[in-house]
Amino acid sequence: MSDKKIENNTKVPKTRNFVHELVEKDLMEGRNDKRVHTRFPPEPNGYLHIGHAKAICIDFGTAEKFGGKCNLRFDDTNPSKEETEYVDSIKEDIKWLGFDWEDRIYFSSDFFDKLSDFAVKLIKEKKAYVDEQSAELISKQKGSPTRPGTDSPFRNRPVEESLDLFARMKAGEFENGAMVLRAKIDMTSPNMHLRDPLMYRIMHAEHHRTGNKWCIYPMYDYAHGQCDYFEGITHSLCTLEFEVHRPLYDWFANELADTEYRPRQIEFSRLNLTYTMMSKRNLLALVEEGLVSGWDDPRMPTLSGMRRRGFTAQSIKNLVEKVGVTKTKGMTDFALLEHAVREDLNKKAQRLMGVLNPLKVIVTNFPEDKVEMVSAVNNHEDESAGRREVPFTHELYIEKEDFMEDAPKKYFRLSVGREVRFKYAYFLTCTNVIKDENGEIIELHCTYDPETKGGNSPDGRKVKGTIHWVSATENVEAEVRLYDRLFNFEDPANEKDKDFREMLNPDSLKVLPKCYIEPFVTQMKVLDHFQLERMGYFNIDKDTTANKIVVNRTLSLRDNWAKKMGK
């Protein structure tokens, strides 16, 4: 009753995309008993990256939208590249993103027997044959996209022969590459994938799940669609490069099906991010060559890297939502991701004060042995986060860049003779600059106004600037790691004549070994997010030990001042 009213009066912008429209149409037409069942099918040969996150959101999200289910399926048909380590990391990353496959976890290898049986059926129907030619010859006979292929001499061999050879392939009688099983379709098709595609190859290799049980393994085109079928998938969502595979997908499905049910492949465009390289091959090389510290290096576009860096699962999901689902190839600005992260963290992050590039300040009129606690707000965006106490002492640290000797009048920070607010504490005025023999500033002398405790003056006096600070005696030392883009090129994958190693940004990691953070930071656990006021969002790195805190800067705050100065 009132529900309808709400529906009519509130404009809830439905997030609809072309995939949803196609699914809706299928539902209206009553296809597949009006079921919606999707799957996320990673190959366990690497860590998931932000591009996979898009697919995960679309696969699980589409199912959720239509009250359906989404399976997790490991597409493990090539034992030479796949490992259990990857299976584990993939599961962890999907969970972290907040999706749940419940008990529906599958492996293509679960279906090896069924796949093999179905292959035998196709042989018997004269729709598949064993080809004993070399890979080179087969490839040559396939022709080119503009020239038709020619038939293999084995194409029309007797069924019995193929049956026998396939059985012996399976039994391990032949060496790798000795022969393959091919589907008999059309060597002159304008679609290369229909020119008698390979279904099985011989590969004597240990599989991470089936061990040495098999020495023939199904190819992607043969395995994928059939696994979709076995799992009851209705909508097989994948990226654009599989578009040309769809006729083959449908061909196999029609051969296998004995009911009206048909899975359907729908393709969408991948996610590309500026200054980011998404190819698994190159990511693997970065890891193996030690160009980064591992798959979870905070500069990596992997989900584990981004998680370690401090990006939140919510922000990644929000990014995917903002980017949308289309078939147009695009390049998403990294700034959109940054915005999503800041938007999320701004609401959630505990505020702390910390100094990255310390400059000592002596408060000459503050007692040397006194520790005065001042009250600070934990999160201005969240009243319920409460307040905490921060120690103020005779010696403090401020940020080097918060002091300037000959400051322009638009500079709102500390300078000789100027008064600024030390956030949550007092107004301080700089009286003296102490330099070493090289003229380097090593220390500032300031006086504080005891009347301004908390950061306001009873006489209504205003100050233009507010800066953060940390006690030089009551603090926690930390190593802070600052990150910048890993690549210097906006679209590294598109620089065909450059090796990706040449495109690496030499300044992508900057380590500040000695930073000072207020004592409250000790309450933070690994991966906990916080904001160092004015300096950005940070989290605790897993390299943290009992006697050394290591902190990552996830992202700086937006900085209009720096922008202005940069001009």
Place this chain on the structure above:
RNA sequence: UGUCCCAUGGUGUAAUUGGCAACACGUCUGUUUUUGGUACAGAAGAGUCUAGGUUCGAGCCCUAGUGGGACAACCA
């Protein structure tokens, strides 16, 4: 000498065929501010790749062209 896919501000997307195009990011102004953050207010920026066609009317439909992309792994 092929088949298929795509084409809307800088970027990513939106627009039951019918009010010379909306939103987000980014950019720029201003207001507020104990973060030069946030929030708020506002501005600039496209006439929808091109040419035809259908229509009273086209970003949406049709045709051709142009540009970009995918396809010739015993990878997925």
